[in-house]
Amino acid sequence: MSFITQIFTLAVFAIFVNNFVLSKFLGLCPYIGVSKKIDSAVGMGMAVIFVMTMASTFTWLIQEYLLTPYNLEYLQTIAFILTIASLVQLVEMVIQKTAPSLYKSLGVFLPLITTNCAVLGVSILNIQEDYNFLGAILNGLFSGLGFTLVLVLMAGLRERLEKAEVPEAMKGMPIAFVVAGCMALAFLGFSGLNF
Amino acid sequence: MKLFKEFTKGFIKENPVFIMALGLCPTLAVTSSVENAIGMGLAATFVLVCSNIFISLLKGLIPDKIRIPCFIVVIASFVTIVDMVMYAYTPEIHKSLGLFIPLIVVNCIILGRAEAFASKNSVIPSIMDGLGMGLGFTLALVVIGSIREILGAGQWLGMNVMPAGYIESPMLVAILAPGAFIIMGLLMATINLMKKKQGA
Amino acid sequence: MGYFIKLGLVLLIITVVASGILAYVNDLTKDKIADNKVKAEELARTQVLDGAVTFEQRSVTLPAEEIEPNPLKKKVEAGPREFIYYEGLDADGKLIGYTFVASQYGYSSVVKTMVGVDKAEHITSIKVIEQAETPGLGANSATAVFQQRFAKKGLDALKVDKDGGEIVSLTGATITSRTVTNSIAAGLKVLSDAIGGEDK
Numbered sequence: 137m138s139f140i141t142q143i144f145t146l147a148v149f150a151i152f153v154n155n156f157v158l159s160k161f162l163g164l165c166p167y168i169g170v171s172k173k174i175d176s177a178v179g180m181g182m183a184v185i186f187v188m189t190m191a192s193t194f195t196w197l198i199q200e201y202l203l204t205p206y207n208l209e210y211l212q213t214i215a216f217i218l219t220i221a222s223l224v225q226l227v228e229m230v231i232q233k234t235a236p237s238l239y240k241s242l243g244v245f246l247p248l249i250t251t252n253c254a255v256l257g258v259s260i261l262n263i264q265e266d267y268n269f270l271g272a273i274l275n276g277l278f279s280g281l282g283f284t285l286v287l288v289l290m291a292g293l294r295e296r297l298e299k300a301e302v303p304e305a306m307k308g309m310p311i312a313f314v315v316a317g318c319m320a321l322a323f324l325g326f327s328g329l330n331f
Numbered sequence: 332m333k334l335f336k337e338f339t340k341g342f343i344k345e346n347p348v349f350i351m352a353l354g355l356c357p358t359l360a361v362t363s364s365v366e367n368a369i370g371m372g373l374a375a376t377f378v379l380v381c382s383n384i385f386i387s388l389l390k391g392l393i394p395d396k397i398r399i400p401c402f403i404v405v406i407a408s409f410v411t412i413v414d415m416v417m418y419a420y421t422p423e424i425h426k427s428l429g430l431f432i433p434l435i436v437v438n439c440i441i442l443g444r445a446e447a448f449a450s451k452n453s454v455i456p457s458i459m460d461g462l463g464m465g466l467g468f469t470l471a472l473v474v475i476g477s478i479r480e481i482l483g484a485g486q487w488l489g490m491n492v493m494p495a496g497y498i499e500s501p502m503l504v505a506i507l508a509p510g511a512f513i514i515m516g517l518l519m520a521t522i523n524l525m526k527k528k529q530g531a
Numbered sequence: 532m533g534y535f536i537k538l539g540l541v542l543l544i545i546t547v548v549a550s551g552i553l554a555y556v557n558d559l560t561k562d563k564i565a566d567n568k569v570k571a572e573e574l575a576r577t578q579v580l581d582g583a584v585t586f587e588q589r590s591v592t593l594p595a596e597e598i599e600p601n602p603l604k605k606k607v608e609a610g611p612r613e614f615i616y617y618e619g620l621d622a623d624g625k626l627i628g629y630t631f632v633a634s635q636y637g638y639s640s641v642v643k644t645m646v647g648v649d650k651a652e653h654i655t656s657i658k659v660i661e662q663a664e665t666p667g668l669g670a671n672s673a674t675a676v677f678q679q680r681f682a683k684k685g686l687d688a689l690k691v692d693k694d695g696g697e698i699v700s701l702t703g704a705t706i707t708s709r710t711v712t713n714s715i716a717a718g719l720k721v722l723s724d725a726i727g728g729e730d731k
Binding site for chain 2: 158159160161162163164165168210211212213214217218221222247248250251252253256257260261264303304305306307309310311312313314315316317318320321323324
């Protein structure tokens, strides 16, 4: 398969077949927490794509040139999470300076990207799946895209739900989960996709 | 008596999963069987209690500005210890839980309790808080896991509990991703109903 | 400036202490972990070849396969491959059969099967030792019900019923069934050639 085909395959798999939220259950807290409005969902999604791509880059380098050569694989969790925490701190400072309105609307959810399982998850998965440097970066990018896609779709649905007549007990999170379940059902159709 | 309150609040009133909606990722991922649910719950409880102890002990020494990274290092260390010990002594469960063992480090419950409680209280209450929250988490996982395993495979802890005909073709969706979401949503709705009835 | 240095120092100390503790635990557990892997394979071998007491490893070198390099994954050494199999000997040291591991990517994961073969090159029994297929569907390939279907089958019968063979596939899991069957057939062919070549 040609280079382009491989990249395309990776993209389809990362965004649809192995969607981080709907098949792997990663990134659920922000998915439920930030998906109430389309604007904040898009902003959050962009931030997550950026952090996931950068995190994939740096954690891959750390694994390749620090942890493996010195037999320090057991320090993977600590090293990765500290890298991610620093990255998020950096992103926070940058957004605060360059787009203060976005900073305000994301609020407390921005530092929470550190605890977004999707970011740590993709970093670990890149190593497990034996991706090389380019593969790791692309996987981070596409998985982030998949997350954002589902997040924005969810926000769109929830904005509509605000106007629908939902039973009292289902309002808020319960209906969000059931809707997520229906989306997951749809995405289940992608599994078994093979080129 | 106050100590006991710190312990029991994690079970119902401030249950991390159902009431505070924390720790959602592992909740949906590992509850396809009760065995995995118990494994994850206990592993997380261990990490929670240990990190609460250390963070409570070190609370005077950690400067406020870098407290989050310090908490993270402490939590990550215990997660790595649990990971290695499970890999060595319970390899089957380690395999089923897979990626979600290192992901305990980003379980909002643990960081949340470190920030909200352990960094501001002494050791014994922190232990109680950690135990209570951890076991409350485990309880929530087992409840969800039981529903999913019984509906989706007709079993509970690997033992058949539904008639043979059901086991032949169970409601598979319950152990797959969509089922997890839907069951979670319905459970939360049920709890909302119960909260309303109590007038809470 | 001194303030930041102090912050950095505290974080550094905590991290170094944590790393030291982890290095210690790693040392304690890594042997057990390696041991578990070996034990699991040994156990699987005795389970598929009844009566075998000791196993002797043999290997054949196969010509290098035309693996299309994936530009996104790490380079796999495209050299000649080794096919490893074991001769099973009973308590008197007599050869009773062989075992090998068949491995192939199925629906959503690599499925590894331990295969036991008797001297007449028929399968004794199989055991799926690694898989992460769909729970309730492909994952049932690890159940006795499916694995029993392979007993006593020779190379000619090793295809799923849909492909004209004798192996009944799992309901709703054609791909997994086909993967397991075909990987076993491929391995059996290589084994057959290898033993045939050794015939004195």
